[in-house]
Amino acid sequence: MNRQTVTQYSRKHRKAIVTAASGLLYGGGWSLGYFTSFDTASAVILVLATVVGGYDIAKTAYHEVTNWTLGIKTLVTLAAIGAIVIGEYWEAAAVVFLFSLGSYLEGRTMRKTRTALQELLEMTPDTATVRREADATDGSEASERAGGELQEIPAREVEEGEVVVVKPGGKIPVDGTVVDGESAVNQAPVTGESAPVHKADGDEVYAGTVNQEGALEIRTTGAGSDTTLERIIRRVEEAQEAQSPTESLIDRFAKYYTPAVIVLAIGAYAVTQNAILSLTLLVIGCPGALVIGPPVSIVSAIGNAARSGVLMKGGEHLERAGKIDLIAFDKTGTLTKGETTVADVEGFGVADDEVLSLAATAEKKSEHHLADAIVDAARERPTAATDGGATVAKADDTHASLQSVPDPDDFDVVAGKGVVARYDDNEIVVGNRALLDDRGIDIPSQVAEYVREREERGETVVHVVRRAVGPTSGSETAERANGERGRPVSGGWDIIGAIAMRDELRESAPGVVAALQDAGIETVMLTGDNERTAAAVAEEVGIDEYRAELLPEDKQSVIEADQADGHVVAMVGDGINDAPSLATADVGIAMGAAGTDTAIETADMALMADDLERIPYAVTLSKATRWNVLENVGLAVLTVTVLLAGVLTSYVTLAAGMLVHEASVLAVIGNGMRLLRY
């Protein structure tokens, strides 16, 4: 070792070295005094032990005093100086040594707790194999597949858009989209899911996850510090820094508490003239366990959650989550898979296919999941007759070329109700009963009957309505419509059909709802869907209560009403459509947040995976954390009380007081760290 490394080493391990040195001196000085009669030598060594161990403490104490933020170190320094002044060298050295040993152990464990997540980062590979072309500059997929040289470069230097090759068994070095290959990827480091996830063309993959089966080619969307894993870790670290209400309360309390202890010690001396007693008061009055307990609990819980794919945004949210007694779930995409598919198309006097195709045009520009389902269904129609509804599945052997869906000429969203579009001299309305009511469109019993029947199965039905506009006037349309048989007519509007859509329940949903109910938490489902569909789904999930036909802002008012009833409400949603209700709820929980930073942004708690089963875990962890914080505060207060009684009845000496005090600090740390393994 050269000089520089020695200096670096001693700087890094200063606390350990100082503690060890003061411990050795203390041991030597004490033995000398105990076994021999070299009392002066013993005293000198003990003072030296105090100075070595106490120098750093006194320096901080000096800062505390000059900034009027009296803290633990001020108390310890005063006690040590006082003990030397009255000739209690052994006590002085013991107090200082025990305190530095305690704070060394404390620092070590806290660091371990905080950096638990850094292990995840170490999982991301340092290098990446990229496909770099010697000549081709067009970057087309064809040229990439055809060749390009494989180069191994540092993972941080991979640029956006570059293609990275990952062998089976290899770790994925960047965030990106699969462009070639197929595999199962273990995403546990990012999402906490234990089961590998199937990945193929177009799927997103995350840096730090493990490619288990086949070779994958990945087009990079983020590398280096710009990956999901790094973002998560940064957020977790921020969250761990943020103070919880209990922590800030204790900090405020400590500000007055420490000076009060000093005043008490001076008062005790004035009354009893017993210097040891008042110095002991200083030592046992240290609020160490009180100050250190809650942060350890919270940091441990946040770290544990992160490793299970649950991002807690900070101690404040965690403490609040510990009080949740009602959880509201959004239906679509939360309790259900959010993969809506068209279950049935029914034309009323119009071919089913025409209904679907008109509806698809009207919905083409909408981003609603119902719209996507309709457009997809229209695209995937077999390339058969569009005339009679008797569609022949000739697509089977011709490897289905997709049907095109024309753009609407004009298009408007009616939030929570549907869409209104214009296409080819027609005005087309696709939406629910409320939307038709708004427009004064009557629903014939034949249509209502169909809708009711589908809704009772838990399906969502939209009406497809048309009226001619533009060149042809409204009355003409009505006349023309009246002329045709069997077609329901209403104020120029024809209800030409209805489309029934189904969104399967997540398999885990009933179990999760039951687990929450077992934990004494009420559940409610919120949906914009109609009453009958909602009832059918609620029954299937086994949820306590449901509210249907809610507009987005209604969901918010439902939550506010529950809060007014005294509930602490959590709302579970996808974090994008449900942002307002997530924000209103006491705790907003966003699902499937790994890919979307906005979801992480709006939520108080984000589930990285699309995995409902994390919710009971997150809630019970929060409750356990709340208890843990209370236990730690209780233990700290109890220790000080018992010690105080001990001092006043002169059972507790200066060194013993410090020993018990440090033991209580380590006890609360140990208790808090249990949450790491919750």
Ligand code: ADP
């Ligand atoms: P949720 O997310 O609970 O399904 P929304 O507010 O998104 O609630 O939708 C509520 C209802 O509004 C839907 O069930 C549907 O009847 C109607 N609706 C919303 N958007 C559309 C759309 N693009 N096309 C047809 N109907 C729609």
Ligand code: MG
């Ligand atoms: Mg929704």
